[in-house]
Amino acid sequence: MMGPVLAACLLIILSTAWISQANGATCKKDGGVCTCNDQTKNVDCSSKGLTAIPSNIPVDTDNLKLDYNKLSSLPSKAFQSFTKLTYLSLSTNQLQTLPPGVFDHLVTLETLGLSNNQLKSLPSGIFDKLTKLTILWLNNNKLQSLPHGVFDNLAKLTRLELGSNQLRSVPDKAFEKLSKLETITLNSNPWDCSCNDILYLAKWLATNLERHAGANCDQSSKAVLEITEEEAAEDCVYPNTTTAIPTTIITTLASSNDDDIPELPVPQENFQKFLGYQEPDHLPTQPQCLMSISGYLGLMMFFVLISAAILYVIHFLKKA
Incomplete structure (x- = not known):
């Protein structure tokens, strides 16, 4: 009678392993790139060398880590399905821009990490829908300016990290709606104290000493x-380096014949965008494909073992 008992035990063990594998599979449909926890709804895709967000991350994910990868851009609809996210980290990537509306569906988000990227600017209204946000990390980027009212809807924000950027001033009343703010870092920015644009920040810092880390003038x-107002007397206007066209170029082009205008080389990627060509959001890498194949082979082996165990039990039951 030991034969059927052993077979039954084997069947139970294999069934338990299959259930465990099935639970993990609901989180690992992307080929096993991310580590997932079905119970806590946490998905960890950090430090995977990713150049695109993996597909089929569960839509009920609560905590999503995409930090320490090689993401240089985000699709505008990258997070539209993740309406239950409370934590999202995109820190330590290579992001240069953020598409407008990319965070609009994250209405339950409480923490957003964007530090250690290459962001030079922020789209207007980029955080408007994140009304439950309490922590925002924007430090260690290349931000040259902030849009007017960019933080106006973040009434629950308690921590704002803006250190180590290229900010020379902040818009008037930039922090007025942040009534819950407890900590803000502004250090390691080239604050221009010769221009009167700095006066709002100077007065805000002076009346909110308990909230901020020090910010020093660049000069x-x-x-x-x-x-003081006497020290910051200049009316400074900073050129928009991304869109400004030198007047001399405009004058030259307006007065030149078509034959005199030099032919400018067009980068291949710009030409592709002009034709409407877009790279797919995500293509599986070779290791991911191999991991998917190994998963299928494991599944086939499981069914073979189950079938053998069942036949073994039936065989001994007939003898009994």
Whole structure:
């Protein structure tokens, strides 16, 4: 009678393994790139060398880590299905821009990490739908300016990291709606204390001493909060380096014949965009494909073992 007992035990063990594998499979439809936990709804895709967001991440994910990868851009609809996310980290990637509306569906998001990227600007209204956000990491980027009202809808924000960027000033009343703010870092920015644009920040810092880490003028080691109206008397206008066209070029083009205008080389990727060509959001890599194949082979082996175990039990039951 030991034969049927052993076979039954084997059947139970294999069934348990299959259930465990099935639970993991609901999180690993992308070929096993991410580590997933069905119970906590956490998905960890960090440090995988990703150049695109993996497909088939469960839509009920609560905590999504995509940090320490090689993401240089995001599709505008990258997160539209993840309406239950409370934590999203995109820190330590190579993001240069953010498409408008990319976070609009993340209405339950509480923490957003965008630090250690290459962001030079933020689209207007990029955070408008994130009304439950409490922590926002934007430090260690290349931000040159902030859009007017970019933080106006973040009434629950308690921590804002803006250190180590290229900010020279902030818009008037930039932080007025942040009534819950407890901590803000502004250090390691080239604050221009010669222009009157800095006066709002100086006055805000002086009246919110308990909330911020120090911010110093780029021209000296003097604290921004100590700047007076006399010191910041200049009316400075900073050119928009991404769209401004030098007047000399406009004049030259307007007065030249078509034959005199030099032919400018068009990068291949720009030509493809002009023709409407777009790269797919995600293509499986070779390791992912291999992992998918191994998963199918494992599944086939499981069914073979189950069938053998059942036949073994039937055989001994007939003898009994």
